[in-house]
Amino acid sequence: MNKNQSFEAITEGTTNVLVFKNKESKKGPGSKDKVPFYNPSMELNRDLSIVMCQWLINNSKSHVNLLDGLAASGIRGVRLANELDGDFDVTINDWNPDAFKLIKKNIEKLKLKNVESTNSNLNTLLSQNKFNYIDVDPFGSPVYFIDSAMRSISNYGIIACTATDTAALCGTYPKVCLRRYGAIPFHSSVMKEIGLRILLGFVCRTAGVYDKEIKPLISYVTDHYFRVYIQIVNSTSRANDSMKNFSVVKSNVLIGAETTKEDIGPMWMGKLQDKRVVKELRTILFEKQLKTKNEVWKLLDLLEEEADAPAFFYTTDGLASALKKSPPKMEKIFEKLKNKGFEVTRTHFSPTGFKTNAPKNVIEKVFK
Ligand SMILES: C[S@@+](CC[C@H](N)C(=O)[O-])C[C@H]1O[C@@H](n2cnc3c(N)ncnc32)[C@H](O)[C@@H]1O
Structure with missing residues (x-):
């Protein structure tokens, strides 16, 4: 480990973890050699993944294997190992050598037994293993990992991913959005919803290649990132049904109060939330010790309320x-x-x- 690298101990949920100290900015660099700093503004994102993974374990009849695929310090993965109940194990992966060493240090410090750490390229790891839950939390776009995640995910498993390339998805950089997601965004008052639907559309299209259906359980946007939890089901006929929700919104159509000038999408036009699951998550949330509990509660409250509402x-x-x-x-x-x-x-x-x-x-x- 780099001798000049300094750590700090922080607590999220009920877990005390060592993370890389960030002296300059809150945003971490993206290359393999640069140290990934801890981002405190993602605590709610991690807290909600605790709740979702507990839901998955509670609803599974057999052993569940969870993957924190882009782990940095490993904070999400060690929290999953430490804060969840039931029959499960966790794999924590990062290709950065310093991150890998810190992940191992955190596992030892907490004396966790149900955890394995790996130092692989996530796409390689996904090509060789199957998981019931795959967390993809990159710097920027998750698109580079969706194809391998789709091949790796077990039937009824969950792919969770974050996208922080909000400027692309919201249409500030439409060419980037088209290149990455194969879709045209709409920079407008509804751009966040369009961006979220474009991200889901990309996952739906990838699932279709492998005869899989997508069922969005929770999808939301904050000022800094998009986040989706998608259940994947193996079934050709259900994949066909899923693809019915993958469509273009034609030009001159009213979206909210604004009219589109050109075709936008293709994107996911189905539901963004599963109301029943949101309700169950709230029950689980109630039992967990989380610092962002009130904020997560408010978010789930809104997601439940809008679950059956029309698009836009x-x-x-x-x-x-x-x-x-x-x-x-x-x-x-x-x-x-x-x-x-x-x-x-x-x-x-x-x-x-x-x-x-x-x-x-x-x-x-x-x-x-
Ligand atoms: C945004 S950080 C992860 C943050 C972490 N999930 C958390 O909650 O603190 C992204 C991480 O992905 C790692 N990474 C980027 N590309 C990778 C790849 N292809 N395979 C494995 N790790 C990768 C980086 O080293 C970095 O640690």
């Missing part, structure tokens, strides 16, 4: 500027739309956003 959303500020009116209170809009018999929900995509099955002319009328 309106924002009160977006409508206000389009209609040159000051925005009415959200509660007023909700009350009026509900009184007219329409469904309306909040959305995690935006604090001023709402999803509804009401047509735009009705929304405008309510707004005015």
Whole structure:
């Protein structure tokens, strides 16, 4: 290990872990030789993976093998090993030699028995092994690992991935999005939802190659990253059904309050959340000791609320500027739309956003 490298001990959940101390920035570098720093802003992301993996173990009839594929210090993997209950083991992998040494140090420090550490290229590891849960948490885009993850994942297993290339997915760099995801984004008030659907569309398309269905269990966006948990089922007929949700939104179609100028996508047009699973996750969350518990609770609350709502959303500020009116209170809009018999929900995509099955002319009328 590099002699100049310094560590610090931090606690997440109920686990005390050594991580690389970051003196300069909160963002870690991406190359194999550079030391990957601990990113405290990802604690909620890691906390939710604890809850999801507990759900997977609780719902499995046999032994579950979990993989933290891009582990850095190994914080996610050692937390899984330390904080989950049931019949499971964890593999923690990183190709960076310093990261690998730190992972081993953390495993020894915590005296964990159900863990193995590996120092491989993730794509190589996935080509040689099968897992029930694969966590892909890269710097930037996860696309480089999705094909091998799809081949490695066991039937009814979960692929979890983070994407931090938000500028590509949200349409600031449309050419990058097209190259990576094979899809055209839409830089607009609904760009986060489109980006999330493009990421899921990419996974759906890859699953289709291997006759697999995708079932998004939880999908969400924050200011810094996209995150999806997708259950994968082996079935040609279900893969065909899954592909029915993979489509292009044609030009001149209304998305939220905005009209597309060109075709966008292809992307996933199916559900983003599984309402039943979100409910079960909340029960598990209740029992876990997590620092971000309240935030995760609020997020799951919103995801459950919007689980069955239609694709895309309106924002009160977006409508206000389009209609040159000051925005009415959200509660007023909700009350009026509900009184007219329409469904309306909040959305995690935006604090001023709402999803509804009401047509735009009705929304405008309510707004005015
Ligand atoms: C964003 S960091 C992971 C952060 C970590 N999951 C956490 O929660 O703190 C990405 C890691 O991926 C590793 N990495 C990048 N490409 C890899 C590859 N092809 N195979 C294995 N590890 C890789 C890097 O060394 C880095 O440690």
